[in-house]
Amino acid sequence: MSLKIVTIGGGSSYTPELVEGFIKRYHELPIEELWLVDCEAGKEKLEIVGNLAKRMVEKAGVPIKIFLTLNRREALKGADFVTTQMRVGLLDARVKDERIPLSHGLLGQETNGAGGLFKGLRTIPVILDICKDMEELCPNAWLINFTNPAGMVTEAVNRYSSIKRVIGLCNVPIDMHTAIANILNADKSKVKVTFGGLNHMVFATSVFLDGEDVTSQVLSKWGKQSMNNITGTEWNNAFVKELGVIPSPYQRYYFMAKETLEEAVKKYEENGTRAEKVKEMEEELFEMYKDTELKEKPKLLEKRGGAYYSDAACSLISSIYNDKGDIQVVNTVNRGALSDLDPDEVAEVSAVITKEGPIPITIGKLPKAVKGLVQQIKSFEVAACEAAVTGDYNKALLAMIINPLVASQRYGNIVLDELLEAHKEYLPNFFETRK
Template sequence: MDGLKIVTIGGGSSYTPELIEGFIKRYDELPVKELWLVDVPEGNEKLKNVGALAKRMVEKAGVPIDIKLSLDRREALPGADFVTTQIRVGQLGARAKDETIPLKYGVIGQETNGPGGLFKGLRTIPVILDICRDIETLCPDAWLINFSNPAGMVTEAVLRYSNISKTIGLCNVPIGMRMGISEMLGVDVERVHIDFAGLNHMVYGLNVYLDGKNITDDVLNKLVSGEGMTMKNIVNLGWEKDFIKALGALPCPYHRYYYQTSKMLEEEQKDYAEKGSRAEVVQQLENELFELYKNTELSEKPKQLEERGGAYYSDAACSLINSIYNDKQDIQPVNTRNNGAIASIPAESAVEVNCVITKDGPRPIAVGDLPVAVRGLVQQIKSFERVSAEAAVMGDYHKALLAMVINPLVPSDSIAKDLLDEMLEAHRYYLPRFNENVVS
């Protein structure tokens, strides 16, 4: 091969400099010849600023990656080897509605969990499936690497409602957990291995190893002694000691929404009163980042990018692409078709699990059944994801209502219907399939 062609849809994202950095540092073994950054017309200004920074980064590194910008993905896709998607339908304004409307009903408002996760999926899945149809036509042999949230629900939809089999969903949560454990232990991250299994933003560390020795109990003890892990966008409430001992597995930061719902709701309401929604906080961070990106003297990823909640997404994508291209057969946690890896989840469904990454894609590592302590919650969220994906594809009001009721963060069916109706109306512009079904 003369080199790889990679197309990034959502190329005007603030995360893109991390993607560029990842390709630059791997260039010797991952020869990217063309990198197309694609966005929608509304994102043209951001695309131009990010694209200019990307070109400066490549020039400084002295690597022959040709950066191309486009507002037309059909122009960019022909001949692509890999397509990455990092889109936010409705941008941060839609996220703010996902976060604030549920709070009026005394419900968690979070962009990938509960009602917010449902509506992010309803907006995102039809667009991703449109992209899939273009891939099927223009670059049918390409790998689709998606890290648009909700990544698990999107992967579920692609597996069920498109003809693309070469698709992988990616999340930074397992990476953050592994890095958090290494910092907790004061060791190099390469010495830490975690057996991950579950769903996107619902993944558990079943076992934790240091240099091959199982240290799960030691890690759980440290977790309840105040050395907790969290993310930039999730408040660290700590964990109740006896609960973690009973659980017997390492929870991810998002599990706080399910195991500490009332406390997390209280924190959200307080934060909203004091600082506004997380979307507003992120908007300020975005504004600051894009001002930095405009600086023609800047030719590297700025440190401030790590303040965004999705840090390490892009580096994970580069690592995954590298492992597929070079048939590394290393182990990475990704969202992929279950194929029996988790016994209590249908074989055709998407799961987040450790996989051996080969030139033919991920081979899920079987874990058998999940511990009974976590199995029920995981199955409930998988039901929510499947019904939500069907609702998104069909524009089906009743399926959307069912998904809202299934979700454990929504306390009753009466609240669910009122909440659904208000959010459907608020997001009407980005939900054309629902426009005739806002009310039953």
């Protein structure tokens, strides 16, 4: 059986990694057509990345046909898998998400706090429109989403769409697995790590090396581990050991809130937010992509915070297609895996991947020290989804203020108003409901 895969946001700088992943798996994933889709604003980038993709496929000698289009519905007809890697408003919107909250002393970040809320508000209506097209044009296709905030977006699809074949992906567990293997000085394939929580609020709950439980050993050594887009203070080993689960780099925003905010404000004042650095890197990448002699993914791409997202997507698609039954970390319906969340809520959890989709591994209860935070973030996600769908100002205000990185009526209100105005072009439902 030949496969048709559609990538929405095909002009993304991550697309070469996706193409590389499909090329190296062609022996087990016989893709006949790969459609790269983008919007008018992304047309130039789509052509640049698309031409690189064609060169990569030609060099590899695999018979994958690459199609470039701005017509989403044309692309979706008969698709087997649809991947989404969008940024509504492009990087300029991310700059606003970071800088506006920071101007009021609140953390501005792509997937957390006020910035994360607004990325969700812009993205969810677009994703749900894609789902409507899928319901009509490829109702049996799998939707593999790695558009951030991945957990919130997957929650919205699960709640407000009839598309149930949806899985969210994140590269954080992959990075953590690699870091854990390095701590143990062991081959990654021999290290089994179980994860549970939410997207960017996930914890490694157990670690086994060659069948032996080595969780406490990793807990006592978890210090410097971070990601390209998250820096800052090292973890206090005594704290992590008492916590009982291994935190992701994103938990710095919560367990080191003061330190990370101080660092972010300093960068903001120096005009050095992460968004602006990413813009510079994007420009450099696309200059490289234009080179007709380039026929492979450049190393610079690995310095982006989302490196290995795309490879994870390729691995997931292959596991579903081949009914592998291997274990991967995905955003999927909880189904009782984490007893601290409702069964029908989306969790980020280790799961067995089959042709019918993910089967979450039962973890049970999280430690009391982290349970409340996970539940608070889930309540924020659910409120944000409802706000995105309804365009209701008060629901957005609720989501803003209950987020622990905001937790201020005064500044939450101010930042909400400023971000709504800044992103007015991409939030029409909010302004329609306020007429």
